[in-house]
Amino acid sequence: MGRMKRAHSHGNKEFNPETLALGYAYDPALSEHSLKPPVFLTSTFEFESAEEGKRFFELVYGLRAPDEGETGGLIYSRLNNPNLQMFEERLAAWDRTEVGATFASGMAAISTSMLALLRPGDVLLTTVPIYGGTHFLFHNILPGFGIEVHPVLAGANAADDMRAVAEQVGPERVRVLYLETPANPSIVHTDIAAIAEVARELRNEHGGELTVAVDNTLLGPVFQRPRLFGADLVLYSATKFIGGHSDLIAGVVTGDAGRLKRILELRTILGTSTTPFNGWLLLRSLETCSVRMRRQAKTAQRLALALSEHPRVTRVLYPGLLDVESPQYELWKRQCTGPGSLIAFEVEGGEEAAFSILNRFEVFRLAVSLGGTESLVEHPMSMTHADVPQEELETYGVTPGLIRMSVGLEHVSDLLRDLTALSASPGPSSHARYS
Numbered sequence: 001m002g003r004m005k006r007a008h009s010h011g012n013k014e015f016n017p018e019t020l021a022l023g024y025a026y027d028p029a030l031s032e033h034s035l036k037p038p039v040f041l042t043s044t045f046e047f048e049s050a051e052e053g054k055r056f057f058e059l060v061y062g063l064r065a066p067d068e069g070e071t072g073g074l075i076y077s078r079l080n081n082p083n084l085q086m087f088e089e090r091l092a093a094w095d096r097t098e099v100g101a102t103f104a105s106g107m108a109a110i111s112t113s114m115l116a117l118l119r120p121g122d123v124l125l126t127t128v129p130i131y132g133g134t135h136f137l138f139h140n141i142l143p144g145f146g147i148e149v150h151p152v153l154a155g156a157n158a159a160d161d162m163r164a165v166a167e168q169v170g171p172e173r174v175r176v177l178y179l180e181t182p183a184n185p186s187i188v189h190t191d192i193a194a195i196a197e198v199a200r201e202l203r204n205e206h207g208g209e210l211t212v213a214v215d216n217t218l219l220g221p222v223f224q225r226p227r228l229f230g231a232d233l234v235l236y237s238a239t240k241f242i243g244g245h246s247d248l249i250a251g252v253v254t255g256d257a258g259r260l261k262r263i264l265e266l267r268t269i270l271g272t273s274t275t276p277f278n279g280w281l282l283l284r285s286l287e288t289c290s291v292r293m294r295r296q297a298k299t300a301q302r303l304a305l306a307l308s309e310h311p312r313v314t315r316v317l318y319p320g321l322l323d324v325e326s327p328q329y330e331l332w333k334r335q336c337t338g339p340g341s342l343i344a345f346e347v348e349g350g351e352e353a354a355f356s357i358l359n360r361f362e363v364f365r366l367a368v369s370l371g372g373t374e375s376l377v378e379h380p381m382s383m384t385h386a387d388v389p390q391e392e393l394e395t396y397g398v399t400p401g402l403i404r405m406s407v408g409l410e411h412v413s414d415l416l417r418d419l420t421a422l423s424a425s426p427g428p429s430s431h432a433r434y435s
């Protein structure tokens, strides 16, 4: 146990992430032997001496290399804080990466990382569809900083398409290959290893710096570990499964020490990190992340099947229902270890029919976001992806009749019964609530 505090492996013993989430990176002796980490609600940390303060600043601002065995000290909570640091170390270990950085939101994590890695004239290639906020950042904000963004369709051809676009725009200008896999809300998988191979080829040919960044919000950290397939950066909206209780907004990035150093530098100066209390909530939530995600996926599998058999449903997008002969199934089996709990399904009758169904659910709550303990439904076209032009969305399969469902921890029979929302005849709804 004592060993686990400092290393996630000991001799030939490798600890699993679920075990690390309960004790790694915390030393009770430093906190009155409190078994659980306290909340370090402090903005600033006291130095033992002026010399120590100077040494800490030299390290954090990169003014000198650390001495043998020297680790940085705590200075000020915009730079770091014990609650954030413990969470970052545990998630980095989970992702099999070196360093983590926590942010005020998933969007703060994505935008700070992209601003740290990209400069005017650089090119970012991204899969589409992606979460609406990320889409807005890439297409409306980054171009204002002189960054060129080119989309390729998520899925089987994404790696070839990125290669082809890189050749067209000048491969030496390409700095980031960005993937959201599976994509929100089409649940299409993109081959991380194939994109990492494109990155390797481009690096070999041009010697330039290139980052493969994966938004792992939908299946990570439990069912997908992008680092094992060659990703350099793993990004999350921690608001979703990692936080898991719909009671916080946060983001996190994990990756190698070199890239994280640049991202952390920008986080410090932009002030995009999160609060100690959020760090504490994230630590608490990480302890149950695996249990929650596995149970939610089990329930989602039952619901997806019921939806696929429903006469009003024209299409169900869910990894657990993929045709075993399809390339997407082969990729999902190779890259992921579970189907997750996000289901998208389409009903005939467009937006009007979708809205009347959304208004009739009783147990599923009508709200955006995903990954919480409660089940949610929403309409991607007019809500989470309203930022993206409608014609563009339709080319990604996001149609007016598409509903997105995030499955929580309610009893499966209550959720299955709630699918009667699909059967009742359209008309005014009361949006009744169970009590």
Ligand SMILES: Cc1ncc(COP(=O)(O)O)c(C=O)c1O
Pocket (backbone or CB within 6 Å): 105, 106, 107, 108, 131, 133, 134, 180, 184, 215, 217, 218, 236, 237, 238, 239, 240, 249, 250, 251, 369
């Ligand atoms: C896949 C994905 N990435 C990023 C984000 C942004 O995260 P946040 O809302 O925490 O800023 C979201 C939010 O819905 C998301 O679904």
